[in-house]
Amino acid sequence: MRPTAKDLAEAAGVSLATVDRVLNDRPNVSKKAFRKVNDAIERIGFVRNPAAVALARNKTYRFRFVLPLSGDQYLSELIGCVTEARNALRADSTEVEAVQIPMADPHHVAKYLSLIDHETVDGVAVMAPESPQVRDALVRLVERGVRVVQFLSGQERLESADYVGIDNVAAGATAGKIAGRFIGNRAGKIMVVAETMMALDSIERRLGFDGIINAQFPQLQCLPSLETYADEKRAELIIHRTLQHNPDTLAVYVLSSEARAPLTAVWNAQGSRQLTVIAHERTPFSERALMEERIDALIAQDPGHAVRSALRILRARADHREPLASQERIRIEILLKENLQLQSG
């Protein structure tokens, strides 16, 4: 039989009360007792029964995803994943919610975060653009006893918070390698489009992309990043113009998770030209375009995995446990038409 706390007390030569004090970091424990209990734990291989702990604590965990307010398809996917996780975790006394707030003004975001405390919520996963105000607000959030996960967002990594998401430099490099090898040995230009180059993740992806292209594909030249500012008209205009001025464009790389506007513009303007198209993230739009071979490859991070990973980490932190690193690394996926694996089949 598996040893219980009672066995542990016996083995350690102390009372159940002392075992309880040691196991739950309660005060008034002598160093000697502490050692006796920990030695006994090693000796008899005691492991707390999580079910019994959960039942006795009878605590409900409350976690919140703080996401940008946007009509982005990737964001919709993400919200869908949160909803799914919410339903799956309802059984485990875990309340999960997603809120969307405008991210344009860092002060507003910081203000929002400053109103959260551990009375309201045990942990938050925050997806917000880099800014000193937000970073500060996150640090203070941690200080107030709320677990924080930096979630899929181009922020400077905090010491005191966990990060869930991919390495964007590596993601850009991956895109670069795929683009370079897919293009073959023709010489020409690559058009790079982003919503904005103010975002850290765009900057990092571009950095990784350029690094690979410059080092390994000297016959290719990356054009300056085009910024759509999430404006369809503007996207249409600048992309059309760029394609006209650069007839030797061989490929398009869309940095941002929303590829719809840029790619629609590209397809309207490309004429009979063959373009290798690389974009980020799997959405209904990009999935369909991949199936129709209008996109050649997607660089993606699985939103479902990201959500579950964030929740597992928050849960582990709330229980003062170390998250299992090997399970929580989000992969940089390369999606082709062939390995898309649609749900239906």
Next chain:
Amino acid sequence: MRPTAKDLAEAAGVSLATVDRVLNDRPNVSKKAFRKVNDAIERIGFVRNPAAVALARNKTYRFRFVLPLSGDQYLSELIGCVTEARNALRADSTEVEAVQIPMADPHHVAKYLSLIDHETVDGVAVMAPESPQVRDALVRLVERGVRVVQFLSGQERLESADYVGIDNVAAGATAGKIAGRFIGNRAGKIMVVAETMMALDSIERRLGFDGIINAQFPQLQCLPSLETYADEKRAELIIHRTLQHNPDTLAVYVLSSEARAPLTAVWNAQGSRQLTVIAHERTPFSERALMEERIDALIAQDPGHAVRSALRILRARADHREPLASQERIRIEILLKENLQLQSG
């Protein structure tokens, strides 16, 4: 507050005993009572507290991985993942073990499986080559009340068992697409190497590979599959000969998870020739070769994910729950040097 079984009994207008009978499929429940309880469950949104259930049942789950006896690096990785999962699940009253048995003789495998019953183990994940004997043994295992997962192996899919692993036809197609696009528009041949073409997964991968090459890259021609029979000398010989006879070979595709012998032979024989190399599975060997740019791409399925997935499914089945499909789909990963994401960094 979250409703408990007591609340449910009250809401249904029955006693706790009847609620218990309905919830645990016990006999002697009238249709009327059954309906009353289920209606009340819907109405008040009752969800069983899994922690309380686990505690009250006080049951330990015993799952076993049945794997081939082989020095294969991928298998070592797999065993490592099982060990990791074993330690992680020890806390949850779940015993996980891995046994390795010789798979050469289907009768022997079937014999081994026939000795397993639900007294010994609650579920098994079996990785064994396709054969009618094994298939039969698995079906009978299920009939004896043992949950079965067909694990990462090229077996005909059973109705009565779950499957964990990738679609090998799609994996082959993915390899084909990567090979074709990486080669560019040069014309030439592709060498295909397998340990044996008797294995269903090799056949399926080859099928997917040829399908893509023939349909999308007519300038490329796939050579007949070379079979190494896991014999280094033989591999060396046939690969050397094939490369000599086919000076216009542009790429090598290794179908099996053990790429070491074939690729070593290729590197010994390739001379100054540039070859695009595609292989399967991430192992210390293939990882290193990818970093050194001796392999261009790996098609992989994450063994850690596969192990965890198999265990989650076995656990769900043992609890008469439906596994969460969306989480259990094993992805066909494309690994390049750029998205390898080594553990160290």
Next chain:
DNA sequence: ATGATATTGAGGTGCGCACCTCAATGCAAG
């Protein structure tokens, strides 16, 4: 030695459920 404080033990309660027993009720066939 004395008081103050730190440490320990004994014991109880409850978390939500599974599983068991036994008596009580219902219902049908004879």
Next chain:
DNA sequence: CTTGCATTGAGGTGCGCACCTCAATATCAT
């Protein structure tokens, strides 16, 4: 009506632990 059986309810116990109280003892400085 009685016998037999199916159904239901009341009640208890225990799973392993967290959390609490109170009294008893140990340890320290003075």
